Amino acid sequence: LYRLGDPEELEYMGIRDYIGNHSICLIEWPERGVGVLPTPDIRVRIETDGSARTLQIESASALGERIAQRYQADER
Incomplete structure (x- = not known):
C-alpha cells in the first residue's frame, strides 16, 4: 500500500472484495490502511x-x- 495517499482509497480499490473468510491477503505497508483494514x-x-x-x-x-x-x- 506504499502508493496509498489516504486509507479511504482502499474503498475505491475494492479492498472488501479481496478480504474474506476464505481468502489469504498479504498486505505490505498496512499502516497506510489504518481505519479501513481489519x-x-x-x-x-x-x-x-x-x-x-x-x-x-x-x-x-x-x-x-x-x-x-x-x-x-x-x-x-
Missing part, C-alpha cells in the same frame, strides 16, 4: 542480515495462533 490474524516480519533473511510470524487472533502453530510444526 485487524490481521497474523503478522509476518522479514528481517535481513546481509544475504540471510529471518521470517517471524506473530499471531493476533485465535485463527492466527493456529496458523502460527502449524507453521512452527512444519519447521520441525
Whole structure:
C-alpha cells in the first residue's frame, strides 16, 4: 500500500472484495490502511542480515495462533 495517499482509497480499490473468510491477503505497508483494514490474524516480519533473511510470524487472533502453530510444526 506504499502508493496509498489516504486509507479511504482502499474503498475505491475494492479492498472488501479481496478480504474474506476464505481468502489469504498479504498486505505490505498496512499502516497506510489504518481505519479501513481489519485487524490481521497474523503478522509476518522479514528481517535481513546481509544475504540471510529471518521470517517471524506473530499471531493476533485465535485463527492466527493456529496458523502460527502449524507453521512452527512444519519447521520441525
